[in-house]
Each structure stands twice: as structure tokens, then as C-alpha cells.
Amino acid sequence: MRSAKVGSALCLGIDPDLAALPDGFPRTLAGLERFATLLVEVAAPFAAAVKPNLAFFEAHGSAGIAALERIRATVPSEVLVIADAKRGDIGTTAAHQAVALFEVLGADAVTVNPYLGSEAVEPLLERIDRFAYVLCRTSNPGAGELQGLEVAAEGDAPPEPLYARVARRARTWGPGGTVGLVVGATAPAELAHVRGIAPGLAFLVPGVGAQGGDVEAVLASGPAIAPDGGSWPGGGLLVNVSRAIAGAATTAVPGGSRDPATLLGEAAAHWSGRFPVLP
């Protein structure tokens, strides 16, 4: 298992933004691609997985997607690729999304939005060699507007917030072993709640670092160990860090290195060590 081998539950976010490129990288798509390629080269060795955020490439049109396809090809085969696309749509469309993400881009896992129900995302859940993280409680400030709505009791489920009901239902989605949950580090109480509801599911936790999520609270809600029921790399927990690593290239300290590769590698090593995987 990759996370055990690398000793970390770190997921490296790849969200390259023209406005945040370090000196020496032209503020063009070519410069962006060069930076993202460097990020993968020096930081991915410290990570269990990488998570490209598709919107940051889509913003450059077809040329941006072509750049992502090239960047993806540089990811070492033992590092999992999670396409952060937040897809999910009615059957025929979701089937095309599965082709786009699993076959064409070659992602090992995707993020999916549950609003259309499990039937709609089935094409993204059904492949036993792939994985889908279902959005449960997201890391944005307004996440609670819908996700926090109290839904009525139903069967064995008590009255509970919508995000908890999503977690409860997701336990039975797919053929088994292909579904995890996205819960933001910015909502530690909700994270603990959800881990209690679905202890057997793998978790992808964004929001640590630039978004202010608390590392200790994340780890307190469940250590980074393999879940009982699956061999999914990353085990019970993957913690995503994007800007806190990529941004290190633009925040050289006085007297320290100013080489982007060195800075990115140091930041990745630091964050990798924050999420040790227990043997």
C-alpha cells in the first residue's frame, strides 16, 4: 500500500494558478505546466496520492486539459491520482464522465457530488479497481447551508444533518470497497461525527493548510491506518494539502534557499511528516 510505503497519508493537491507562480515561471499556460510538472517531480515522492483539481486546467480550455494529460503522465505509477472533478450526473452522462476520468485521464480515483443520488454516480463507483470519494461535508465556509439541513428520521437513521445522511447512505453505495467520503478539516466536529457513522470508509480530508483546518483534530478523528474492509491506498485517511506546499515556492525565507524545487521538496517533506501512517 502506497501510504504505508511512503509512511504518510499526504495527498498533494495540484491546483496551479497563474497568479501564484514563483519567479522564473512565465505567467502563461506553458509556465503553469512547467511549475506543476516540477511540483509533481519533487513533491509527489513524499505523498501517497496527488489530486489535480480539474477546474484549474479547464480554465485554460482544451490546451489546459492537454497540459493536465501530460502532467498526469509524469506521476510515478505507485502514486495514486485522484481527479478532483466533483462529477455526478444522470446515467449516460456519468458513464461519459467515467470514460473521461478513468480511461482518458487515467485517474485512479475521482471526487463525486451526491446530489443526484447513487443511481446517478453508479458508473463512477462500479469499477472495483477504481475509487470514488463522495462529497459529504465540504471545507468551504458556506458548506452548512445545505449539508447542515436537518433531515427526518428514516428506517434506522435518526434525524440528522444531511451530510450525516449522505455518509450513512454511502456505506452501501457501489459494489463495496470503491466508495470513500470527502470531509473538510475545517469542520472537525462534523468529521468526528461522520467517521463514527462510517468507520469502514476511506476519508479524503481537504482544508488543511491554507484553508485553516486543524491537523490534530483530523488525526484525532481517526488515525491514518488501513480500513478493515479495503486495500485502498491511503487507507482510512488521506489528507490533502495544496497551497501550503505549492505556495512554498513563492515564500522563501531570508537566508534560505530560493530554488523553487528545493522549497517545494522541503514543504512536501514537512507536510508528509505531519500525517504519519501507523503500521
Added chain:
Amino acid sequence: MRSAKVGSALCLGIDPDLAALPDGFPRTLAGLERFATLLVEVAAPFAAAVKPNLAFFEAHGSAGIAALERIRATVPSEVLVIADAKRGDIGTTAAHQAVALFEVLGADAVTVNPYLGSEAVEPLLERIDRFAYVLCRTSNPGAGELQGLEVAAEGDAPPEPLYARVARRARTWGPGGTVGLVVGATAPAELAHVRGIAPGLAFLVPGVGAQGGDVEAVLASGPAIAPDGGSWPGGGLLVNVSRAIAGAATTAVPGGSRDPATLLGEAAAHWSGRFPVLP
């Protein structure tokens, strides 16, 4: 207003699938692009809007997106382009989605998923010259799994299904006049319910034709007139038809024309007439 000028609330879905191309079109991306371009050429004149479904192009990778960019350039300027992308994500990502869809692709409107809350989709709602249709009650068979969950009373809102709460909240999203709702024709009772909650919002109704939605029930829930509060083309209602028009090119009747252009144009004229816009 385009829908008044064309006399119809028809939205032409563009969901080209290699497996459904008519004879004479190679089952390659080039063949798919040629077919979609022909569809726009002969069918868009009968429509108020066209709605490309991005996943059908994403399934061909960056080359597919490049094809979509070229197809989009052939849409007459008076026909609205609705990018059916079902996006929505935390702030910085949604901002990139807005660039991708509004600026790079040049869409006039998009579809967005509400699960992350209004704060997350704000970049897709805030442009007063663009428009966003928020998924409310979708047309897929399993749509009710989450959308039908009963949520508790809150303020002036009664206990109601999640889709109704989404409609209620969406009334206040954005700066005003930039938000509509997606409600499937396959759920006529829910459509009537939602139109009652949000009579001032524009509606995009998929699911007519191949998905089996009932045209009369859609029109009974609200005629295709301009909403009180906005000048959004399509007015109060746009009804999407995809496969029932595109598929006409492969379903020539004995003795009838076998020319795809003729067949597509006839089907578009037929469906255009099913959704007359009242003056």
C-alpha cells in the same frame, strides 16, 4: 428575447455519442464533431438555446474539448449557449470554473450543483450578463434518494423535501436575475411544486423525449412566458430535448428522407412547435 423571436421554448441538447452517429459519419471524434456541427447548423435555428453536455466531449480528452470549442463557435450569436457542466466547488475552484465556462468556452449560462451551498457557487452566479441553472429536482430515476429527503422547518420554510428547500433558497442567491432552476420533466408533481415555490425563477426542464417526460405536464406547470423579474432569454421556461432530435438522424422512416440534415431539421421543427412561447 430569443425564445419569443423563435416562438419556442426549445433548448437543443448537444450530447453526441460515437455509438449513436448516423451512417456516413465515421465513429471517430472527427465524425462526432461533424455530426454535432450539422446538428447545430440545421436544428439550432428552431431553438431558443442549445445545451452542450460537457461530459460527452470530455470523454475524448483535450481533443474533445477542442472540438466543443469549435462547435460552440458555430452557434449563431442570438442562440443562447448553456454549458451543461453541473459545476460548483469551493470559492477559488468555482472562480476557475467561471473562467472555463463563461470566458474560455463563451457560454451564456451554466448548470450548477447546489450541494456546496450558495457561497461555493457565487462565482457562477454573480455576473449579471450570465445565468446559472441550479439543479433542484433532476430527471434521473434515483433523483429522489437525496433530493426527496424531508428537511426540517426553518424560519418561514415548512418541513419539505430537500429539492423544495433548494428552490426556496435559490430565490435569494446571486445579485438577482441570474439564477434559475433545473427540474426534470419526469417529475411533474415536483415540477408543479417547485414552480409554486419559485414562480419568479426561470426553469430549465430536461427529460422530455427519450427520458419519457410528459410535455403536457410540463406546460401545465407554467407556460413559456418571460418571468416578471428578468429578461433572460427563454423566459420562464426552457425545455431541453436531446436524443429525440439528434436520434432522428438514425431513425429514417420507410419512404421518407434518409438525409441526416433533413431528418434533424424536421425533428427540431417538430419539437420546437411542441413548446410554443406565448406572446
